[in-house]
Amino acid sequence: SQTIHQWPATLVQPVGSPLSLECTVEGTSNPNLYWYRQAAGRGLQLLFYSVGIGQISSEVPQNLSASRPQDRQFILSSKKLLLSDSGFYLCAWRTGGGGNSPLHFGNGTRLTVT
Amino acid sequence: AQSVAQPEDQVNVAEGNPLTVKCTYSVSGNPYLFWYVQYPNRGLQFLLKYITGDNLVKGSYGFEAEFNKSQTSFHLKKPSALVSDSALYFCAVRDRGSGGSYIPTFGRGTSLIVHP
Numbered sequence: 001s002q003t004i005h006q007w008p009a010t011l012v013q014p015v016g017s018p019l020s021l022e023c024t025v026e027g028t029s030n031p032n033l034y035w036y037r038q039a040a041g042r043g044l045q046l047l048f049y050s051v052g053i054g055q056i057s058s059e060v061p062q063n064l065s066a067s068r069p070q071d072r073q074f075i076l077s078s079k080k081l082l083l084s085d086s087g088f089y090l091c092a093w094r095t096g097g098g099g100n101s102p103l104h105f106g107n108g109t110r111l112t113v114t
Numbered sequence: 115a116q117s118v119a120q121p122e123d124q125v126n127v128a129e130g131n132p133l134t135v136k137c138t139y140s141v142s143g144n145p146y147l148f149w150y151v152q153y154p155n156r157g158l159q160f161l162l163k164y165i166t167g168d169n170l171v172k173g174s175y176g177f178e179a180e181f182n183k184s185q186t187s188f189h190l191k192k193p194s195a196l197v198s199d200s201a202l203y204f205c206a207v208r209d210r211g212s213g214g215s216y217i218p219t220f221g222r223g224t225s226l227i228v229h230p
Contacts, residue, residue, distance in 0.1 A: 006157075032215070044158075044204070044220045049211060057213030090157050099208040099216025100146050100165045105157030 002027035006091045006106030013113055019064075019078040021109050023091030026072065031093040033074040034103065035066055038088040050074060051096060086113045116141040116209040118188075120221035127195045128229050135190040135224045137205030146208035147188045148218065149179055151201050158204060164188060175199070195228045202226075 006023045013019060025031050035047040046059045048066035056066050063082060067075045074091060088110050092103040118139045127133045139145050146165055150158040162173025169181045179190045190203060202223045211217040 034217070042202075043222045046211070046217060046219075049213070049215065049217055051213070051215050055213075057211050057215065059212060059217075088155075092157070099218075100163070102148055102160035102163055103150070103158070103206075103218055104160065107157050108155070110155070 002093075002104065004091065004093055004104055004106045006109060008109055009107065010110045011112070013081050013111065015083055015113055016080050019076070019081050019085070019111070021076040021089055021091075021111075023074045023076075023106055024072055025093045028072070028093070028095065030071060030096060032096050033068060034092040034094075035074065035076050036090040036092065038090060038108075044090070048076070081113045083113050086111055116145070116207045116219055118147070118205045118207045118219065118221040120203075120205055120224045122224050123222075124225045124227065126227050126229065129197050130194055133192050133195040133199070133226065133228070135203045135205075135226060137188045137190065137221060139186050139188060139205075139207050141207060145188075147179075147181065148206040149173065149177070149188075149190050150204045150206060150220075151175075152204065152223075153201050161190070195226075197228050197230055200226055200228045 003026045034049045036044045050068045064078050088108050090108045091106045094103045095101045148163045149161040152158045162171050164171050164181045172178045177192050204223050205221040206218045209219040
């Protein structure tokens with residue numbers, strides 16, 4: 001069966017520090033991968049998605065970046081965190097194709113920038 | 115762009131009563147619609163989807179959703195609510211991202227509170 005791992009579960013970082021969040025998927029090949037941010041426990045904002053190794057699409061311009069160095073690995077990074085980067089970060093995957101497959105989410109990383 | 119709207123921030127229902135969480139959509143072409151549930155400090159879990167076929171879709175945990183093309187709605191329902199159903203519910207629709215691939219677009223979410 002497929003599983004998704006996301007870590008760390010919580011993170012407290014000072015303003016201006018770097019960030020690296022990692023997500024890996026097991027049990028499937030060539031998944032579509034997504035990074036979402038959820039603020040204040042409500043709406044989901046799509047940050048990045050990837051349909052293949054090295055292919056990254058950005059939905060929101062900001063100081064975050066994403067990379068996909070391996071088929072089932074998706075990394076969210078920042079060189080210098082801002083206070084506004086605080087939030088709940090969710091990684092998700094789904095099988096590629098026509099968009100009719102559901103998303104499968106990790107358990108998220110709660111980031112607090114102080 | 116495709117979109118969904120969840121008109122209620124919060125729905126309150128008594129345990130044992132039927133529940134409805136509303137979702138309306140705006141799409142060009144045929145809609146691909148999804149419902150997800152989120153428990154506190156967890157990721158979202160897929161409940162059900164409508165792609166084509168029967169307008170009544172059955173999903174996980176006893177939930178179902180009714181697709182209504184004339185009203186452009188896809189309301190989530192359950193005949194008898196449980197306290198454990200209390201969570202945040204998201205409606206989503208298939209959209210296209212800036213890179214041209216299909217992406218899901220989510221509504222703002224509805225908080226369901228089931229009272230004992």
